[in-house]
Amino acid sequence: MLDTGKPASIETSVDVCLAPELTQALGALAETIEQFAASHSIEGEIPFRLNLVLDELVTNSVNYALPEVAEPLLRVRLTRTPHGVTAQLEDNGAAFDPFQDAPKPDTSQELDERPIGGLGVFFVTQFADSASYEREGDVNRITLRMKTEN
Amino acid sequence: MSDQTQLSVETEQHDKGVILCPSGRVDGTNAGTLEGVIRDQLEGGQSVLVFDFSGLNYISSAGLRVLLVAARDTQSRGGKSVFCGLSKQIAEVFAVSGFDKILAVHSSRDEALGAI
Known part of the structure; x- marks a missing residue:
């Protein structure tokens, strides 16, 4: 990246x-986001939205990926960037790319036709400004970015 | 004051149906609680449910799933489900999921009751 001459941005994680x-995972997630948002001027x-999208991903990990793992790992990292926030979620479940492998809902379907599931990952793709998946060793890593006004 | 990190559901009987007032959060840990309250009402013979979300500050897809099932179940019994009191954030979740098109969302409880 080019050096713009600006002072190094303060990135805190x-x-x-x-x-x-x-119950424990979602409680800790909500608390972490609330504190992080308050101390890093993440508003509006x-x-x-951050809580919702991470909730959906954490819920999928805890319910589907991690029960199969002997020593489950689940961690979230939040980083304040200039004009944004980056969230990374890692688990050591079986390789699963939710952006490729999860079915996409048709939000124009009527009440009777609408399938019951499939909204969680859709929320991630709708509310995050970018979302990516990578597999590194035995870890699934999802990286999300959201822009902020400040 | 209810704990804003938990879910509690109050019910009020009304001559047009039952008003359900969940407060706090609905997520994958407690969507079954809301589902149970709805099931009890349906089994008790109610087919009109008014969801007043004035006290609700969070809902995930696990909660939306319960609402979708409630809307279908009431419809199949000849009744309906109506919704009111959505916060700005919850209204956004309804809009993104398309639920604002398939569920009857009203701006106030009076309007919701009037639509039954």
Whole structure:
């Protein structure tokens, strides 16, 4: 990247391991996001959206990926960037790319036709400004970016 | 004051149906609680459900799934489900999921009751 001559941006992160149990994991996630948002001036709709998309991914990991793992790992890292926030979620479940492998809902379907599932990953793709998946060793890593107004 | 990180569901009987007021959060840990309250009402003979979300500050896809099932179940019993009191964030979740098109969302409880 080009050096623009601006002072180095202040990037601060929080890194939290979540218990592979849904009540504890979602409780810790909500608390982490609330504190991180408050201490890094992340305002407006962003904390809610961040909580929602990470909730959906954590719920999938805890319910589907991690029960198969002897020593489950689940961690989230939040990083404040200039004009944004980056969230990374890692688990050591079987390789699964939700952006390729999960079915996509048709949000124009009527009440009777609408399938019951499939919204969680869709929310991630709709609310995050970018979302990517990579597999490194035995770890699934999802990286999300959301822009902020400040 | 209810704990904003948990879910509690109050019910109020109304001559047009039952009003369900969930407060706090609905996610994958407690969507079954909301589902249970709805099931009890349906089994008790109710087929009109009014969801007043004034006290609800969070809902994930696990909660939306319960609402979708409730809307279908009431419809199949000749009744309906109506929704009101959505926060800005929850209204956005409804819009993104397309639920604002398939569920009857109203701006106030009076309007929701009037639509039954």
